[in-house]
Amino acid sequence: MSSAAPQASGSGKALPLAMTMGEPAGVGAEIALKAWASKSAPPFFLIDDANRLRKIIDDLCWGMSIKEIQAADETPGIFTKSLPVLHRPLNAEVIAGIPHPDNAASVINAIRTAVEFVQSGQASSVVTNPIHKKSLYDAGFKFPGHTEFLANLAEVDTPPVMMLASPELKVVPVTIHVSIADALASLKEDDIVTTAKITAQSLEDDFAISAPRLAVAGLNPHAGEGGGMGNEESAIIEPAIARLRQLGIDATGPWPPDTLFHEAARKTYDAVICMYHDQALIPIKTIDFDGAVNVTLGLPFVRTSPDHGTAFDIAGTGRASEKSLLAALNMAADMAARRNSQG
Amino acid sequence: MSSAAPQASGSGKALPLAMTMGEPAGVGAEIALKAWASKSAPPFFLIDDANRLRKIIDDLCWGMSIKEIQAADETPGIFTKSLPVLHRPLNAEVIAGIPHPDNAASVINAIRTAVEFVQSGQASSVVTNPIHKKSLYDAGFKFPGHTEFLANLAEVDTPPVMMLASPELKVVPVTIHVSIADALASLKEDDIVTTAKITAQSLEDDFAISAPRLAVAGLNPHAGEGGGMGNEESAIIEPAIARLRQLGIDATGPWPPDTLFHEAARKTYDAVICMYHDQALIPIKTIDFDGAVNVTLGLPFVRTSPDHGTAFDIAGTGRASEKSLLAALNMAADMAARRNSQG
Numbered sequence: 001m002s003s004a005a006p007q008a009s010g011s012g013k014a015l016p017l018a019m020t021m022g023e024p025a026g027v028g029a030e031i032a033l034k035a036w037a038s039k040s041a042p043p044f045f046l047i048d049d050a051n052r053l054r055k056i057i058d059d060l061c062w063g064m065s066i067k068e069i070q071a072a073d074e075t076p077g078i079f080t081k082s083l084p085v086l087h088r089p090l091n092a093e094v095i096a097g098i099p100h101p102d103n104a105a106s107v108i109n110a111i112r113t114a115v116e117f118v119q120s121g122q123a124s125s126v127v128t129n130p131i132h133k134k135s136l137y138d139a140g141f142k143f144p145g146h147t148e149f150l151a152n153l154a155e156v157d158t159p160p161v162m163m164l165a166s167p168e169l170k171v172v173p174v175t176i177h178v179s180i181a182d183a184l185a186s187l188k189e190d191d192i193v194t195t196a197k198i199t200a201q202s203l204e205d206d207f208a209i210s211a212p213r214l215a216v217a218g219l220n221p222h223a224g225e226g227g228g229m230g231n232e233e234s235a236i237i238e239p240a241i242a243r244l245r246q247l248g249i250d251a252t253g254p255w256p257p258d259t260l261f262h263e264a265a266r267k268t269y270d271a272v273i274c275m276y277h278d279q280a281l282i283p284i285k286t287i288d289f290d291g292a293v294n295v296t297l298g299l300p301f302v303r304t305s306p307d308h309g310t311a312f313d314i315a316g317t318g319r320a321s322e323k324s325l326l327a328a329l330n331m332a333a334d335m336a337a338r339r340n341s342q343g
Numbered sequence: 344m345s346s347a348a349p350q351a352s353g354s355g356k357a358l359p360l361a362m363t364m365g366e367p368a369g370v371g372a373e374i375a376l377k378a379w380a381s382k383s384a385p386p387f388f389l390i391d392d393a394n395r396l397r398k399i400i401d402d403l404c405w406g407m408s409i410k411e412i413q414a415a416d417e418t419p420g421i422f423t424k425s426l427p428v429l430h431r432p433l434n435a436e437v438i439a440g441i442p443h444p445d446n447a448a449s450v451i452n453a454i455r456t457a458v459e460f461v462q463s464g465q466a467s468s469v470v471t472n473p474i475h476k477k478s479l480y481d482a483g484f485k486f487p488g489h490t491e492f493l494a495n496l497a498e499v500d501t502p503p504v505m506m507l508a509s510p511e512l513k514v515v516p517v518t519i520h521v522s523i524a525d526a527l528a529s530l531k532e533d534d535i536v537t538t539a540k541i542t543a544q545s546l547e548d549d550f551a552i553s554a555p556r557l558a559v560a561g562l563n564p565h566a567g568e569g570g571g572m573g574n575e576e577s578a579i580i581e582p583a584i585a586r587l588r589q590l591g592i593d594a595t596g597p598w599p600p601d602t603l604f605h606e607a608a609r610k611t612y613d614a615v616i617c618m619y620h621d622q623a624l625i626p627i628k629t630i631d632f633d634g635a636v637n638v639t640l641g642l643p644f645v646r647t648s649p650d651h652g653t654a655f656d657i658a659g660t661g662r663a664s665e666k667s668l669l670a671a672l673n674m675a676a677d678m679a680a681r682r683n684s685q686g
Contacts, residue, residue: 291607
């Protein structure tokens, strides 16, 4: 994986992180403000409407300070006193919980802007707040989600890979946002190999794991129990593991999925390649509901996001937890520093 | 649910539990001895070959004492000093890790004997050690597993239900030991309703939960996200929940599976009705690998077992953990006491 984004290497100063607004009717701005106020976030700037941020602070009687910036490099000097904001005015007034179609373009542009900052070497990485896909689709957005849009902006040709990462567990689903029936129908040896290769590379580059150990989950109960409960293990997963091992990747399995995620098992691998969404998401969200981070692998820059949605039901109340966003910020900063130290 | 097994009600003395040998080449005897030696098990007797138990104790240099009994009611007077053993000699010498076909009949008979003891009111419940299915099949055993054999012995006509229970979580899969493809093909509204009804009844009778709350999981990621990722939720699961609610059962859902098992979510229900094996088993084994107990619901007597297999790889070493068997013993004793107090 190439480390395309130039970094302020040798200067000893890390570049700031660029954070997108996400869906403004969701909790993005609130958790961004709370993450900044926690004083445990690495320096970042938020691409958002400064006026509506001031209104949130007023409405919630929060004492936080924001400061508009014109350039990313103002961030380090400001960050200890105020949250730096790259002001991008919204077209319509924001009502918590109710997305406005006139704001969709700003949501999309904030993502584009964040990518431009990393591509031009002014930001170290992109941290995205949750979007509301339907609002963007209605406004003509042509991508299934963040990940595919970012891949398009980054001009990469292999599909990016989604990792969910917490301090205790890293999981990578091969099939993602499809029904169980479609996951079954679309599970392919090639996709397992590609996903595992990108994962192994990222574990080396971004997580400084020199010889990553990948545990590959089976699809069926007991990993098929020798064919008695499904043959996808022998037909699809085992050949993929054999190819990975021929490539020198330490991939093992297929492992029975139910005994793969407990504490002792987690010590035996660095990441699990999972066959479907919930096989990956159930264990990590069970272990660490607030702290898991969504990491996009296979892009030429670092991108993370909190592992939750817009939370319309509590938007505007200030109650949303900043924990996952904070974890996403710190993980992105760490990943960027590692890529930088290698570049 | 009828409480068929007579109990020593009013006597103030609980009946002993009957424990089967399970596959003798597995870890059953070792964990039974360790569970007894822990001094935290309720009084139980083991149906096994006393001579081979003495050999295990010698081989492992354990200081435990066993004592042969002729009748279950000898158990309470012996239990503090020795593990009571109902001697049932095996036909072939036991080699750890290698099942001998000549011993299969004894394995099956131990299960039958345990059931006879509860049916005749001499034991409070059945606790089974892990069996090795293939060895029994090869010997002509006609049942898929313990559960179906016990249902046959108990002469119940509805299929029994498997619950996995730990102090933190109870899960009940509607489809069990089938491939993911077969789980999809066989998932039926009626089976969800039947499973949930038996579960609700057991939570009342066996776990003393007066108005049990059942969370019903979706099948697909995000519970299908309104049909965008599968329609089993609207076609199968929602109608089942509606029927359960009409029956006065507090069933809710379908819930997104990945956000259903974390600590805060677990406080909102008493058990989760799951659509497939790993949806149930992944979270409970991730949370509590050693402590989960397999409970058979829908039988006229209490039956539990440890939630693990024969562990041939460590059989004979004494290293197998007795934790799950101990949890199974204590859960069975508690369940039997509750049924008894209602009878």
